[in-house]
Amino acid sequence: MQRRIAAVVCVGACLLLAMAASAFAADANSNNSAVGTWILNPTKSHFQNMPAPKMERLRVLKDDEKTLAWHLAGAGADGKVYHQEYDGPTDGSYRPITGGENATTVAYTRVNSVTNWIVKDKTGAIIETGSGSLSPDGRTLTLRGSLKPPQGDANFTSVYDKVK
Numbered sequence: 001m002q003r004r005i006a007a008v009v010c011v012g013a014c015l016l017l018a019m020a021a022s023a024f025a026a027d028a029n030s031n032n033s034a035v036g037t038w039i040l041n042p043t044k045s046h047f048q049n050m051p052a053p054k055m056e057r058l059r060v061l062k063d064d065e066k067t068l069a070w071h072l073a074g075a076g077a078d079g080k081v082y083h084q085e086y087d088g089p090t091d092g093s094y095r096p097i098t099g100g101e102n103a104t105t106v107a108y109t110r111v112n113s114v115t116n117w118i119v120k121d122k123t124g125a126i127i128e129t130g131s132g133s134l135s136p137d138g139r140t141l142t143l144r145g146s147l148k149p150p151q152g153d154a155n156f157t158s159v160y161d162k163v164k
Helices: 002-026
Strands: 036-040 055-063 067-075 081-089 095-097 104-111 114-121 126-134 140-147 154-162
Touching (some): 055 154, 081 104
Antiparallel strands (some): 036 154, 104 114, 114 126, 126 140
């Protein structure tokens, strides 16, 4: 059960990161882009009712008005490593997230400089919602969201620092 919870949390964090990264790149008035490598800053992040990951590295490969591509690698609180990927549109259509233990799909949308997402499990139930934003200097990515794990609803704020 703990592994499932950690997997859901990891999927959520990945999605949130990708959304936030793409949100600012999609803003035509912004010179900021989320393309690059990001590391989770655990001291600035908050995970309510869920274990925090030991480490996460997000690589945003593509971030334009219509598409988003990212790879996420990390280690859960239990030390188990995970890897997830997304490469697809930001048009609100559900597309698969690959690499996770559980089959999930995500729909990304952009409104001005904010990227929003909704994650569904294999049964079609919504298990996560969130939004992301990039700091004005382009060095900090903040993802905020809600998860619906088996032990009850949980909220999180994941803060990532740009390393490349």
